[in-house]
Amino acid sequence: MKKYHYLAFGIFLIFFGRVFSQQTNEEMVYNQIEIGHDNDFFLLTDRYYSSGIFVGYTRKLKRNLFNTFTEQLRFNLGQEVYTPNNIDTELISEIDRLYAGYLRLNSVWSGVQGNTLLEIGAQVGIAGPASGAGAFQRWYHNAIVRWPAPTWENEINNQFHANLLAGIYKEWKLAPVPFGVHLAVSATAAAGSKDIYAQPQFTAFFGRRNEMKNSIAYNQIGSTQREIYFALSVGYRFVGYNAFLQEEYTIGNSTFDLEPKSAILNLGFDFRHRSDKNDYKIGYRFTTREAASVTDHQFLTLSYGRSF
Numbered sequence: 001m002k003k004y005h006y007l008a009f010g011i012f013l014i015f016f017g018r019v020f021s022q023q024t025n026e027e028m029v030y031n032q033i034e035i036g037h038d039n040d041f042f043l044l045t046d047r048y049y050s051s052g053i054f055v056g057y058t059r060k061l062k063r064n065l066f067n068t069f070t071e072q073l074r075f076n077l078g079q080e081v082y083t084p085n086n087i088d089t090e091l092i093s094e095i096d097r098l099y100a101g102y103l104r105l106n107s108v109w110s111g112v113q114g115n116t117l118l119e120i121g122a123q124v125g126i127a128g129p130a131s132g133a134g135a136f137q138r139w140y141h142n143a144i145v146r147w148p149a150p151t152w153e154n155e156i157n158n159q160f161h162a163n164l165l166a167g168i169y170k171e172w173k174l175a176p177v178p179f180g181v182h183l184a185v186s187a188t189a190a191a192g193s194k195d196i197y198a199q200p201q202f203t204a205f206f207g208r209r210n211e212m213k214n215s216i217a218y219n220q221i222g223s224t225q226r227e228i229y230f231a232l233s234v235g236y237r238f239v240g241y242n243a244f245l246q247e248e249y250t251i252g253n254s255t256f257d258l259e260p261k262s263a264i265l266n267l268g269f270d271f272r273h274r275s276d277k278n279d280y281k282i283g284y285r286f287t288t289r290e291a292a293s294v295t296d297h298q299f300l301t302l303s304y305g306r307s308f
Helices: 002-019 133-145
Strands: 031-039 048-060 070-083 100-113 116-127 159-175 181-192 195-208 227-242 249-251 254-256 263-275 278-287 297-307
Touching: 031 070, 031 278, 048 297, 070 133, 100 133, 100 159, 116 181
Parallel strands: none
Antiparallel strands: 031 048, 031 297, 048 070, 070 100, 100 116, 116 159, 159 181, 181 195, 195 227, 227 263, 249 254, 263 278, 278 297
16 A cells, blocks of 8 residues: 555655746736645554545635735535544454544635735534545555555444634744745634634744735635745644544443543644646644544645646
């Protein structure tokens, strides 16, 4: 299975390298289609948030709802896979969390005014066998990579979720291009049946960056002016509820549920490049344990977006 992931990762880097030195002229664009993939197998693990696949559409608004903002709408459809540390057993006593599949749709409005960005959104989704995540992962292992598939025994029950999402971001430019430096602080929050949390975060950007309203750093489209930079981030999430961990599961006379940690440390590294109408993103994520019985986790995230 490893060789297929390494091959996909190599193709991504080769394609990224081809556009690294391209020179472009600025052009305004108002639409973007994006595909993405998260996976921890690149880092030789296969547990917890194991993988995710996504497709998204972004629309830059020509007629804004508020005159003082530059606005856009983003829609993102994704399927996420969560597995325990032991994916070979069918015994609930030998796993540290339940299997969980999640099929969800995000819709987010964002508005930028100067160096401040506001986001308001909603998420709806289906968790459990009805999400299709377990069936897809088993098919992928058996038909594509020819690797033993996780058992997907002891999966959370089917459930519908709805969440409200919000975020505010503010940044300061400390040094101009060619090697620009930006510092940013943000606060994001979610409230609903799936998650309740609040997360302050600090991010430092190093390299060629566009202004906030057109920057790939905040998933903003509009300008095709070249961007290439890396970023380091640290966030601290205060958790009130996590349905995937706190779902009570009963088998025989046994009940399985976990109490999530009240706070989680998140670390991130991102390398992003905008070349004409092409957006390339690669990132690394590290999170401390979400519950006492599980361990720390890390994964890579890749995506490509095409604007028009």
